[in-house]
Amino acid sequence: MKVEIGHGSGGKLTRELIENLFLKYFSFPELTSLQDASYLEINSRKIAMTTDSYVVRPYFFPGGDIGKLSISGTINDLTVSGAVPEFISVGFILEEGLAFSDLEKIVKSMADTAKKAGIKIAAGDTKVVEKGKCDGLYVNTTGIGKVVKPLSPKFAKPGDLVIVTGFIGDHGIAISLAREEFEVETGVLSDCAPLNSLLVPLLDIEGLRWMRDPTRGGLATVLIEFSEISGLGVKLYEEKIPVREEVRFVCDMLGYDPLYLANEGKAVVIVDKKDAEVILEKLRSHALGKNAEIIGEVTDEINDVRLITSIGGERRLELLEEDPLPRIC
Incomplete structure (x- = not known):
């Protein structure tokens, strides 16, 4: 058996790799939640810690670059875990021959994104x-933040509502078209952005249960994982899920499903029904959440995520074997 590209997709193969290999040896209690960040306690201070590596191809794309993506992704993983991001470390693997001008653009992008988000690059x-041993450059990051409100799928209850903070699939389509494998021009930009200014204000709301940024594997994969951990089901309404017409067009043409496309500037929010309108209002008052929508509800069906289609049919959503678009982040 050998590693396949699908092992990094966030789907079934990734799950098998984690459960059958990594957790076999990394059996630490801090890892058991398998969420975007782990909760730690140091001298009575509760912190969240996350790490990620970025191998996106190409490393400059419409709406962003690998630098902006790496800082934004790390901030978002901390924020959806109920923490205020504070510090980030960055590690570079550079290929001999990489243009200094490209590297400087990327480093500047990282610095600008961190400054805008109000966090510090500390190591x-x-x-x-x-040459030839690395595709230009790869970036690794680790982030640390102060926990304000621990979040978990296990806090959810039947009747809770599902909110997405905006249009889905933009990042996946932007990267796909940037690879120039298809002669299509749509003007779709990656949604790559740090979400702490959008999401941290939600942490004061009692009915907030859980959040996640739907990156690899998209909206569908995130909600399937939520269902498996919580033991609850999710019912989604296709007509409520915001998807740009340009994204729908490319998906129809190339056979993609927008529910499984990566996003880098969106969040899924599970909230008590009584607080849903308050959260929706807060999201829509922010530039990054102006297209937020309530797209579904949590049910008491065990491990069941269903899409109610626009024509009234039902489709059960399953994990994909692998992502149709590798090297997406």
Whole structure:
């Protein structure tokens, strides 16, 4: 057996890799939640910690670049875990021959994104490999933040509502078209953005149960994982899910399902029904959440995520074997 590209997709193969190999040896209690960040306690201070690596191809794309993506993704993983991001470390693996001008653009993008989000880059490392041994550059980040409100799928209850903070699928389509594999022009930009200014104000709301940024595997995969951990079901309404017409067009043409496309500037929010309108109002008052919508509800069906289609049919959503678009983040 060998590692396949699908092992990094966030789907079934990723799950098998984590459960059958990594957790076999990394059996630490801090990892058991398998969420975007782990909760730690140091000298009575509760913090959240996350780490990620970025291998997106190409590393410049409409709406962002690997630098902005790495800082935004780390901030978002902390924020959806109920923490206020404070510090980030960055590690670079650079390929011999990489243009200094490209590297400077990426480093500047990282600095600008961190400054805008109000966090500090506090540590770093650089390695260089021979030409042909790395696709230009890869970036690794680790983030630390102060926990304000621990969140978990296990806090959810039947009747809770599901909110998405805006249009889905933009990042996946922007990356796909940036690879110039298809002669299509749509003007779709990646939604890559730090979400702490949008989501941290929600942490004061009692009825907030759980949040997640639907990156690899998209909206469907995130909600399937939510269902498996919580033991509850989810019912989604297709007509309520915001998808740009340009994204629908490309998906129809290339056979993609927008529910499984990566996003880098959106969040899924599970909330008590009584607080849903308050949260929706807060989201829509922010530029990054102006297209937020209530798209479904939590049910008492065990491990069942269903899409109610626009024509009234039902489709059960399953984990994909692998992502149709590798190297997306």
